[in-house]
Amino acid sequence: MPDPRIKNEAQYEALVKKGYSKEKSARIANTPNAGEKGGKAKPYEEWTKEELYEQAKKVGVQGRSYMNKKSLIKSLRTN
Known part of the structure; x- marks a missing residue:
């Protein structure tokens, strides 16, 4: 069900x-x-850090507030 x-x-x-x-x-x-x-989405490398942060927030990435742009991209791709 x-x-x-x-x-x-x-x-x-x-x-x-x-x-x-x-x-x-x-x-x-x-x-x-x-x-x-x-x-239609552009590659993460073309996103701003703020856009990456918001996406990480949506999917529940832990520690996102301490991450730089490169770390956010890596986390989004592995989560």
Whole structure:
């Protein structure tokens, strides 16, 4: 039975199968643009530090306030 708290159930299940924790999978699957594709986003290197910080905040990156731009990019790509 699908969980009504999960916005993108298919993405959630895929992330759990991939080895992500249930909490992290739910956080990613519940982001406003969860599972949307289209290739319209510019590469992280072209984002401002403030934009990277806000994205890191959305996905729950720990310690983001202490990170420089390079660290934010690395964290966003590995989280």
